[in-house]
Amino acid sequence: MTTLSDLAAAHEFIGIRWSSGPSPDEKRTLELARDILDFIFATGQSYRFEDFSHQLQEGVEPPPQGLTGLSLRLKSAERFFERLLQPPTTAGEAARIHAILEAIRFVAATHQYEALDVYLKHVESHGPPFVVASFETPGEAESWLQNHPHPPEPARILIGNRSHDVVHDRETNIRRLPRNRDIHDYLAELKQVEPPVAIASFATREEATTWLWEQPEPATHAWVSIAGELYLAAYYPNIGHRALYPLSMIEDADASA
DSSP states (O other): OOOHHHHHHHHHHHHHHHHTOOOHHHHHHHHHHHHHHHHHHHBTBHHHHHHHHTTOOOOOOOOOSSOHHHHHHHHHHHHHHHHHTSSOOOHHHHHHHHHHHHHHHHHHHTTOHHHHHHHHHHHHTTOSOOOSOEESSHHHHHHHHHHOSSOOBSEEEEETTEEEEEEEETTTTEEEOOBOOHHHHHHHHHHHHSOOOOSOEESSHHHHHHHHHHOSSOOSEEEEEETTEEEEEEEETTTTEEEEEETTHHHHHHHHO
């Protein structure tokens, strides 16, 4: 049985293997394992994984079509980590390897290849912080949270395009939606790695919003100019949501901190 602390600690094991100078193939396997661990938490499936680890599995969905390449990558990764258990390992190392193996098997057993594929592409594109839902008002978000039979934990959502954490304690049934700084931190980082250059200019925010929603499949992020001010046009493929974030959010957040 793998605990959630084992799952979180598995990142450290991946980091140690990475620092040892792995081959290109091993790097790709370690990256996939890291992203699978992140996928479970980013999609709010910590409790679902815990139940899986206790063999309380949910109904399995039918296998998706057209993602055999990803399923083969998971099988290859599973064999790689199984081999790592063959040499003598410490109890701590074994627990972390088992956690990675269970994470891989969890995705495969619940046939989440398509959801994982969407997540991987989002991460590779350096898209905005991953969210599981978006709401216009706090009231809508609170209603969703309080009426959800199994709220995602942990996870992020957007309320009026502001980032919030989903907090749910299954034992006490405490449910909260605290604000976080994820969007501000993302904008600050993106400004450094991708210096803002607007790909389109608009006189008003309404014009920019119309343009963004008319795009059939926009990039996960692109800089635009609205009335002379820089904005990030963001797209969340997993929920089909689009948002405009003013770059000035960085300064506003720093001023209020």
